Amino acid sequence: MxxxxxxxxxxxxxxxxxxxxxxxxxxxxxxRLPYTTQVIHEDRRVVVTLQRETRPVPYSHPVQLRTDELAAALAGFSFREKQRLPLRWFAEEVPPKQIFRSDELQAVVPYLVEGLQKAAPDERVYFQVLAPGMNPAYEKDTTAGWIALREPYLHLTLEHFHAQFPVRKSEQWDLRYPALPPEPKTYLLYFEPGRFWETDPVTGQSAVQLREFLKIAIPASSR
CATH class of the missing domain: 1.20.5 (Single alpha-helices involved in coiled-coils or other helix-helix interfaces)
Known part of the structure; x- marks a missing residue:
């Protein structure tokens, strides 16, 4: 040929x-999927945007939080990747992994705080924490998800954990063109101390009882 x-x-x-x-x-x-309404910040390390929900959600946005308050809450989250039986039995033997390292929190939290200040009641704050991928010329390491606050509950959903995203489109004649990011995975989230990990009665989802948690996480003298 x-x-x-x-x-x-x-x-x-x-x-x-x-x-x-x-x-x-x-x-x-x-x-219908949530769609971006505003870019809060974007650089090689962090992307934070506002996303409009496709169904009415009574979030408490806009809301004021300090960076140390949000960082303390996000540091308490861990996860396991959701597995089907019999792999689930083995997964439960492995301790949950922390979602964020301290350097990642330092990079992303200020922009998440800004996003919560600017979000409308029907918007959530979406984030991507980025690093060079296993093949830096073609991939970027991406941890992504979103947060929202419905007083007094802080919601977090994790969609990707150190997933390899394409950094640019493939070659023009590549059968895979355009290169697509991986599909979001399903994760089981945990929070410590566990007594603040509750069910939001409105959404039916697990969330952090943020205000009660902050009473023990942040000294009264600094609040």
Missing amino acids: SGHRTRKWVRVAGTAQICALLIGMAAGGCA
């Missing part, structure tokens, strides 16, 4: 993949 015919075949194949994807989305119905 000549080089011209090869390039033509690859172009047709790539177009066919995209068309198949669009047809599949149309057949399955287009599920």
